[in-house]
Amino acid sequence: MFETESPYTILPQTGPHSAEVGHALITMVEPHLGHERAYNRWYEDDHIFSGALFLPWCFAGRRWVATRDLQQLRYPKENSIIANPVTKGCYLGTYWITAGRLAEHKEWSFSVYNRLVAEGRVNDNRDHVFTAFQDKVETVYRDGRVPKDVFTLMDPSAGLILEVVDAVSTEDRDVFESWLLTHHLPSRVKVYDSPVSSAMVFRTRKPDMAMSPELSERIGKIAEAANDPSRLTILWFFSKDPREAWPHFVAEAELIKASGLGNVALVAPFISSKMGTNAYDEMLRG
Template identity: 50%
Template sequence: MASVGPYGVRPGHALITMVEPHPGHEHAYNRWYEDDHYIAGAMAMPWIYAGRRWVATRDLQLLRYPAESAVAQPVTAGCYLSTYWITEGRYGEHMRWTVAINKRLNRDGRVYRDRTHIFTSFQDHQATVYRDGAAGPRDHHALDHPYRGLVLQVIDAAGPAERAELLEWLRARHLPGRLKDSPAAMVTVFRPTPLPVDRMSYVKQVEGTDTRLTLLWFLEEDPRERWEACFTGLTEAVAEPGLGRTELVAPFIPTIPGTDTYADQLR
């Protein structure tokens, strides 16, 4: 695989997975995911070159909106978020590998069952918008740079034909204005791709592959510090031009690797 094909540094694709451990299984899930699955089920695979885990404590969950979300019901579901960058142009090869290794992990009893996938999909990179122009980390640094928070925003365009118009409005008009003087250094924009038919049965097929956009806001401060000033009103802002509907705005903070910090603050 290494002798031919793309081998750049751009995050051409991402795996974004938001999961809810079942009540009473928070610590066990966290240890399984961090000690085993984060590595064997993701980082050890070809063409994944960066990853980071995030957590929403109960107070962060209660900041989420809209209440009637097409992504999470209830809107507080999904305490843990994992994000991974995949080398541009290597999605197909990576997908064949990940399906095979996850089938093996399942056979070997290394898949934790007491969890629910709330929002899990592979996604293609569409745009990155920076607050400070050429200054600061690039998008391929985003999962390695010590950002203090992340906001996941999911938007459904009015229809397949409107998604391109929505993307251009976000890239050229909406995001530059929202980023100015905000704690977010950049926003990456992705669109989901369908999961293969031979995916693991516990992961549901991706919805909105022809209409949805996923935004990751990378924050230089805790999202709680300026939530009201900077991250409320995104539903109205997207609805105003009539291009789509915001289905989720959800803040997270980074986990602390090797610890169960925050696992007792999820309920």
């Protein structure tokens, strides 16, 4: 018999409960040199569960990896606002959070992280390159046969591209966002033989002052990367290996700049990691 006063019976009865992507945690991380395998095993054997998928309202998660050849495709090559050098950040984590439940998810997340720190279950041999909670704006699909975005992390694509873009000013972000959704993305996705199955647009959020101790020490860098007044994130999901699809993206920065509304801060391809293995550990460095 369930306890009628237990929070586990009360909380599910109130608030949003829709089957849709409302928010995301998008986190690009660089393991320290020489610690790649230990970091990889810690993250996949413990942290992806205890620090993410165990948490309420986080209903899907996936890890992605950029091997050295994929890192070399990234741009802008010089003076990247996000990654310096631009090859920094060989692992990407993406997590979907139920619409309207981000605040509750973060409260649990910060509390859990404090517990993991106390238990010595945190690997400090890594740098957060681009880590931010984000709000989904809209998804553009290639056609009606493409699965909805709620499935993108459950049945992973052959690869994805993380693209971070900035409006020319804070005041112009809404106009820039509208242009992306009504013109740019459809012209890139809804075309014959497009390698892209779907593209999701997110608004970044500034970091919370209640973030975990480890992240709070780097709050300035994380806030700069989130740049919440004018920054947007696009996740492009592919039906083929991003190496094969790369010619589709070599002109992306020029197309964005030509709009007069924004600029590219980072374009970075990834492939899905082989969870539970060390398949790519030896392919991250030059």
